Amino acid sequence: MFSYRMNHLKELESESIYVMREVAAQFERPCLLFSGGKDSIVLVHLARKAFHPAKIPFPLLHIDTGHNFPETIEFRDRLVAETGARLIVGSVQKSIDEGKAVEEKGYNASRNMLQTVTLLETIEEHKFDAAIGGARRDEEKARAKERFFSHRDEFGQWDPKNQRPELWNIFNGFKNMGEHFRVFPLSNWTEMDIWQYITIEDIDIPELYFSHKRKVIVRDGVILAYTPFLKLRPDEKPVEMVVRFRTIGDATCTGATKSTAASKEEIVDEVAATRITERGGRFDDKRSDSAMEDRKREGYF
Amino acid sequence: MSQKEKIKFDTEAYQKMELLRFTTAGSVDDGKSTLIGRLLYDSKAIFEDQMKSIEETSRKRGEEYTNLALLTDGLKAEREQGITIDVAYRYFSTPKRKFIIADTPGHIQYTRNMVTGASTANLAVILVDARHGLTEQTHRHSFIASLLGIPHVIYCINKMDLVDYSEERYEEIKAELTDFSSKMDVKDVNFIPISALFGDNVVERSKNMEWYTGPTLLYELETVHIASDYNHIDCRFPVQYVIRPQSLEYPDYRGYAGRIAGGVFKPGDKVMALPSGFTSVIKSIDTFEGPVEEAFAPMSVTIRLEDEIDISRGDMIVRENNVPEASQDLEVMVVWLNEKPLQLRGKYRLMHTSKTARALVRDVRYKVDINTLHRIEDDKNVGLNEIARITLRTTEPLFVDPYSRNRQTGSLILIDEATNNTVAACMII
Numbered sequence: 227m228f229s230y231r232m233n234h235l236k237e238l239e240s241e242s243i244y245v246m247r248e249v250a251a252q253f254e255r256p257c258l259l260f261s262g263g264k265d266s267i268v269l270v271h272l273a274r275k276a277f278h279p280a281k282i283p284f285p286l287l288h289i290d291t292g293h294n295f296p297e298t299i300e301f302r303d304r305l306v307a308e309t310g311a312r313l314i315v316g317s318v319q320k321s322i323d324e325g326k327a328v329e330e331k332g333y334n335a336s337r338n339m340l341q342t343v344t345l346l347e348t349i350e351e352h353k354f355d356a357a358i359g360g361a362r363r364d365e366e367k368a369r370a371k372e373r374f375f376s377h378r379d380e381f382g383q384w385d386p387k388n389q390r391p392e393l394w395n396i397f398n399g400f401k402n403m404g405e406h407f408r409v410f411p412l413s414n415w416t417e418m419d420i421w422q423y424i425t426i427e428d429i430d431i432p433e434l435y436f437s438h439k440r441k442v443i444v445r446d447g448v449i450l451a452y453t454p455f456l457k458l459r460p461d462e463k464p465v466e467m468v469v470r471f472r473t474i475g476d477a478t479c480t481g482a483t484k485s486t487a488a489s490k491e492e493i494v495d496e497v498a499a500t501r502i503t504e505r506g507g508r509f510d511d512k513r514s515d516s517a518m519e520d521r522k523r524e525g526y527f
Numbered sequence: 528m529s530q531k532e533k534i535k536f537d538t539e540a541y542q543k544m545e546l547l548r549f550t551t552a553g554s555v556d557d558g559k560s561t562l563i564g565r566l567l568y569d570s571k572a573i574f575e576d577q578m579k580s581i582e583e584t585s586r587k588r589g590e591e592y593t594n595l596a597l598l599t600d601g602l603k604a605e606r607e608q609g610i611t612i613d614v615a616y617r618y619f620s621t622p623k624r625k626f627i628i629a630d631t632p633g634h635i636q637y638t639r640n641m642v643t644g645a646s647t648a649n650l651a652v653i654l655v656d657a658r659h660g661l662t663e664q665t666h667r668h669s670f671i672a673s674l675l676g677i678p679h680v681i682y683c684i685n686k687m688d689l690v691d692y693s694e695e696r697y698e699e700i701k702a703e704l705t706d707f708s709s710k711m712d713v714k715d716v717n718f719i720p721i722s723a724l725f726g727d728n729v730v731e732r733s734k735n736m737e738w739y740t741g742p743t744l745l746y747e748l749e750t751v752h753i754a755s756d757y758n759h760i761d762c763r764f765p766v767q768y769v770i771r772p773q774s775l776e777y778p779d780y781r782g783y784a785g786r787i788a789g790g791v792f793k794p795g796d797k798v799m800a801l802p803s804g805f806t807s808v809i810k811s812i813d814t815f816e817g818p819v820e821e822a823f824a825p826m827s828v829t830i831r832l833e834d835e836i837d838i839s840r841g842d843m844i845v846r847e848n849n850v851p852e853a854s855q856d857l858e859v860m861v862v863w864l865n866e867k868p869l870q871l872r873g874k875y876r877l878m879h880t881s882k883t884a885r886a887l888v889r890d891v892r893y894k895v896d897i898n899t900l901h902r903i904e905d906d907k908n909v910g911l912n913e914i915a916r917i918t919l920r921t922t923e924p925l926f927v928d929p930y931s932r933n934r935q936t937g938s939l940i941l942i943d944e945a946t947n948n949t950v951a952a953c954m955i956i
Contacts, residue, residue: 230791230823231754234546234625243827244786247768251840251881275815276827279780280772363616370615389613390949391639391864393646394938395786396878400947414627416618422541 235423239272242411244395245374246276249356249409250283252399256356256409257314259345260286262298263474264431265360265412267305268420271429272411273358274309285312287357289345291337291476292319293455298474301432316348333445333459336479342526346382349406356399356407364416374413380404384523417472421497425490437470437488448481540622547753550629550644550677552668553654558685562654562723563617563630566745569730572619614640623749638671638897638912642862642952645675646938649753652681652744657690657720660700661707663898670897673711674860674914674954676934678756680708681717681747688722692735710900712931715751719744757824758933762790762798763851764844765880765936770829782813782829783838788880788935789928790846791823792830799850800836801843801926807832824935841882843926843936851936853924856889858956860930861909861917865943865950869909869917875950877921879939885922886941892916916956930954 232240249256258273260266273282288302306313318340321327327343330336349357363370373389375397390398399407412420424431441452441464450456452464455478469482470493487496553559566572617628629644631637645651651672655665672680682704690696697720708716719728720739727733730745742750767785792798796809811818813829822828830844838844845851863869869888877886891907894915909915930937941951 229754230757230759231545232826233542234544235542237546237825240786240825240827244767247784247827251768276784277770278813278815278829279777280770280774364618367615370617371613386613391643391952393643393940393949393952394934395647396880396938396940398878398940398942398947398949400876400942402947414616414618416620416625418541418620419625426542 235419235426238415238419239275239423241395241414242269242272243276245397245409245411246273246358248375248397248399249358250277252397253356253407255352255354256284256358257287257349257352257354258282258284258358259360260288260302260313261360261475262288262294262302262432263360264420264424264435265362267429267431268415268423269358269360269411270305270309270311271427282309282311284358285314287314287316287348287352287354289316289341289348290318291341292317293337293453293477295432295434295451295453295474295477297432297434301430305430314348314352316344318344320344321347333457335457336476338476338479339526341476342382342524345526349382354406355401356409358409358411360412361410362412362415362417362420372410372413374410375399376408376410377401378406378408382406382524384408386523418494418497421490421494425494428490431490432474434471434474435493437468437485437492439466439468440482441465442467442469442482449483450479450481451477453477544620544623544625545753546625546627547650547748547751548627548629548648549650549652549748550631550641550648550672551652551654552631552641552672553664553685557654557656558723559630559654562652562683562685562721562729563628565723565726565729566626566628567617567619569726570619570621570745572617614644621745621749626748638667638862638914639864641668641671642675642864645671645677646934646952648675648677649756650679650681650748650751651677652683654683654685654723655700655704657684657686657696657700661703665704666707666900667897669708669711669713670895670900673713674862676930676954677713679715679717679751679753680713681719681744682708683723683744684718684720685723687720687727687733687736688725692720692722692727692733694736694738697736697739717741717747719747758789759791759823760789761849761851761928761933762792762796762844762846763788763928763933763936764792764830765882766838766840766842766844767881769839780831781835782831783844784827784829785881786827787822787824789824789933790849791821792828793821794818797847798832798844799847800832800838801845801850801853802924803837803842805834805836806847807834807836809833841880843880845926851926851928853926855921855924857886857919857921857925857927857953858892859917859919859939859953860956861915861941861954862952863909863911863913863915863950864952865948866911867943867950868911869915869951871907874944876942876944877919877925877939878942879925879927880936882925884925885944886919887921888917889920890918892918917953919953927955929956 318337321344327340373392443450443462470485471482487493615630631640631644653668701718721728728743766783770782770784794809799806810831810833812822877884894903928936937955939953940949943950
């Protein structure tokens with residue numbers, strides 16, 4: 227007997243594809259925010275599914291902090307070649323050179339906050355009216371309040387207390403000139419769903435996600451990759467550890483975890499056993515209890 | 528990170544898991560946050576750093592115990608004021624199901640938020656304080672659940688610890704609720720006596736209420752039959768997007784992309800495109816993985832037809848012998864969501880499935896007092912959070928089903944043309 231049932235991953239996939247198609251239909255100039263992290267890789271995978279056999283009908287937009295892991299950039303370029311998608315890069319370095327963004331100083335200096343400047347500028351320059359992002363509601367408490375279609379005013383600001391109600395699967399993408407939308411097709415996915423999906427669909431991800439030996443700095447309990455971009459405190463010395471990254475972002479603020487998980491299956495097991503949220507290792511969220519909400523209000527991802 | 532806890536995760540079981548979306552209704556005093564905290568905590572969905580962070584915040588605020596409500600209050604203003612402003616979505620899973628909780632605030636904007644959360648829910652958990660029994664709030668929650676067509680309702684009679692776990696008290700409330708809910712349009716109603724604070728009958732069976740032989744709340748959530756919550760009878764396929772690669776490999780490919788809103792579609796089916804009325808036969812139902820033998824709600828697929836007919840976004844593909852009503856005059860129940868009240872004779876933008884049109888509010892038939900469920904016929908001012916029956920005239924025909932028959936093709940939203948805000952949720956009668 228056939229039963230009309232979908233498992234939860236198939237249902238989430240279908241929902242995300244539906245959202246992607248709404249974006250393509252409702253907006254004139256959408257783009258997909260690509261960071262090289264697993265969530266944006268899954269987004270690209272879903273976008274391919276949504277428009278198959280046509281190509282993805284919008285460009286990928288990478289906001290490049292200049293503080294990258296080389297693996298991320300190699301991976302990005304390979305994916306772009308494979309999908310035939312168009313890539314647009316917004317450079318934080320360029321924003322700094324032009325005096326539009328000011329580099330932070332001190333040991334915890336990061337370009338994470340500066341990304342917002344470059345992001346908003348690139349959105350304006352290319353007249354993007356919708357930017358698809360890989361944020362999930364389970365990631366962070368401010369994100370739990372996010373809509374699928376999230377309205378941004380002409381300054382790129384998010385007004386969390388005054389969001390449009392979002393009912394059924396009807397997404398209201400109407401807006402005035404100069405405003406845009408952030409769209410989050412993965413809203414209802416959890417970290418575990420993402421890993422399961424990557425495993426089941428056998429989606430390629432950067433090597434950084436798998437266990438490897440690396441020189442790191444342990445700062446306030448967070449394991450940071452030892453890179454030329456990190457300013458060391460006088461007492462800090464790089465040590466070698468077997469680690470992997472649970473999220474991949476700017477190299478100066480993405481924390482690693484000690485791990486021996488070397489395959490997707492092992493990562494799934496690890497995620498199931500882990501008792502710390504994946505953003506627990508992100509330095510950018512540790513700045514204050516509402517660090518994410520504050521950044522989001524200003525136009526962060 | 529501690530690796531002591533070595534778990535071998537069962538990928539195969541995980542892939543068979545279903546998704547259940549539910550909403551919780553009840554005010555702070557009913558113990559709603561405690562209940563959600565309990566479900567998240569006992570199912571290990573709360574992480575160590577989250578727990579530490581809320582313990583710290585609770586301490587800072589001088590609270591005696593760890594306030595589990597802080598888990599769901601994500602915005603700064605919410606934490607400062609100690610209130611929930613907006614719907615928060617929470618996720619947890621057990622080996623059987625993945626759950627999405629739409630946690631809706633108890634006081635401010637209550638109706639608007641509950642309606643939003645309820646619109647996609649398969650199930651509503653409604654909390655009733657065992658000491659107080661049915662209140663106006665219970666009526667309101669039940670009415671919204673019924674209005675939004677939530678197929679399953681579980682009444683949790685909470686704080687049983689404060690009535691000495693009395694079977695008599697439980698039976699009394701249950702009888703009242705049974706009587707009351709028979710007037711509502713809910714298919715499946717259940718009752719569970721619980722104590723969210725102590726965990727009785729939430730995840731673990733209560734040792735204090737051995738007289739209760741029914742399932743625990745979690746067991747009920749894990750096993751309630753949801754596969755037939757979708758309409759698998761009336762074939763409805765709103766076209767979202769037309770896929771035309773125009774590439775060397777696919778020079779003539781023309782596929783209609785969308786999410787099935789009802790029924791079961793198969794290749795070879797005779798279908799009709801609306802509004803044109805042209806008929807054709809399904810050539811294939813495509814997905815990235817290849818063609819499929821059948822497609823049903825809520826699958827996202829791409830349908831190709833044997834004949835070249837003109838179909839675009841906003842059109843609907845249906846079975847020839849089962850066509851939705853085409854109408855420009857709609858009778859709907861409306862929930863008003865905006866501070867600016869409904870304008871009689873006002874014009875609004877309308878979104879229904881993948882179609883956009885304009886609508887004129889012709890008449891307000893009556894308002895509903897959601898506390899007493901009485902009809903109000905002499906006051907036609909419909910303001911924020913009010914519910915009414917109205918009639919709409921649309922610029923072009925919509926292809927609709929009654930909401931009670933199909934939640935996708937039976938629902939629509941109204942948008943203010945000046946502000947672009949979503950101002951109303953409508954359910955077609």
